[in-house]
Amino acid sequence: MSTIDEVTAAAYRVPTECPEGDGTLAWESTTMVVVTVSAAGVMGTGWTYAPAAAAAFVTEALAGTLKGADPDGIPAIFAALTRQVRNAGRPGVAGYAVSAVDVALWDLKARLIGVPLTRLWGMAREEVPLYGSGGFTTYDDAATVGQLTHWVHEQGIGRVKIKIGESYGSRPDRDLHRVALARRTIGQDAELYVDANGGYTAKQAVRVAERMREQDVTWFEEPVSSDDLAGLRLVRERCDADVAAGEYGCDPGYFTRMCQARAVDCLQIDATRCGGYSGWFAAAAVADGHHLEVSAHCAPNLHLPVAAATAGLRHVEWFHDHQRIEAELFDGAADPSGGLARPHTDAPGHGLTLRTAEASRYRVA
Structure with a gap:
């Protein structure tokens, strides 16, 4: 059985082409947080659009829960992540981080068995x-x-x-x-x-x-x-x-x-x-x-x-x-x-x- 042995996260802030706004907010850049989860030499990738703090949250608060886990057991990992963020709150930065990790886990699982998610x-x-x-x-x-x-x-x-x-x-x-x-x-x-x-x-x-x-x-x-x-x-x-x-x-x-x-x-x-x-x-x-x-x-x-x-x-x-x-x-x-x-x-x-x-x-x- 392979286990998760590496977790990384990085934030990328991409400028907009021009100032953008909607009914209640304006912005001039968009930040994407990318998470990778690896096992047996295979890497899964997930991402979210969130403050850069979500990247730090992944490495500081979630990576310990992920390392050593069975990448086939996504429901168990998801439940463990949910428990881990109890005091941080599931919405907000913690929710963004868990979301990116979950996408990376599903991508990893599919890549380990060599099939598309579809x-x-x-x-x-x-x-x-x-x-x-x-x-x-x-x-x-x-x-x-x-x-x-x-x-x-x-x-x-x-x-x-x-x-x-x-x-x-x-x-x-x-x-x-x-x-x-x-x-x-x-x-x-x-x-x-x-x-x-x-x-x-x-x-x-x-x-x-x-x-x-x-x-x-x-x-x-x-x-x-x-x-x-x-x-x-x-x-x-x-x-x-x-x-x-x-x-x-x-x-x-x-x-x-x-x-x-x-x-x-x-x-x-x-x-x-x-x-x-x-x-x-x-x-x-x-x-x-x-x-x-x-x-x-x-x-x-x-x-x-x-x-x-x-x-x-x-x-x-x-x-x-x-x-x-x-x-x-x-x-x-x-x-x-x-x-x-x-x-x-x-x-x-x-x-x-x-x-x-x-x-x-x-x-x-």
Whole structure:
């Protein structure tokens, strides 16, 4: 029996092409934390998008639990990691760290037996539907048009999402202007989604939703904070547009309550935050028990294999920041042309390999 003999973690901070922002946050760089777990000369890789402190947390708090463990026993390791982070809290930095480790463990297990993850889990579909996601509130009209044109008219992606709720909902007129601009740019045949990142109050979100009807917006994500279940329910009851859950941490009780409240139309799951692939399957099972579809949040290439293994999938978010980083720093990144992406079926694990030399110039921890 092989055992885990090495654990590493590194953080890479990649500048954005220009300042980016959404309804409640602005940023000029994105940090990716990469974890490797090795056994019998084989290495598995996982990653998350999190503060650089998550890398230190892996090496200082989690590596001791991992070393000497059987890489086939992922459920036992996951339970041990969960116990280890009890006092640090499963959401936040600790949750990001556990998520990256879990992805690395599944990648390692598949590579040790020489199969792709899609073979290890089984596939529900060969191709995964996706949507282009970006349209930041900091973009001027030209940048917005350029990005949407590239996705819809050059790459053939038939679903796109832009950010609204600018400055905590203080500029609704500009939000509505940008929604109308997006519709004119993509035409009537493409689906238009929006994401307020919790920037509105509930009644404000209802008013904005009413104004967006004429632009045929069919997905209104996090119109209010995803912690505000009563607000989500109000928006859902008052609007015909779908309301997504938005992003959340890895507290299973949270998304169980959200399902029970029926405040959402579709649950977003983020494997880089909710406990990796193990957390994904747990959340997807809860959603399935409530007859809800799931949508992958960000980190598109990481999500492709697990999305392909999930019967109740709606789509994967092809988030601009993350797909740009993954395409630059990993061999094996997928092609989104046509609005569908294929997970690797011809390489072991998730099929991606970090380009260490290229990534080194961004390393911060």
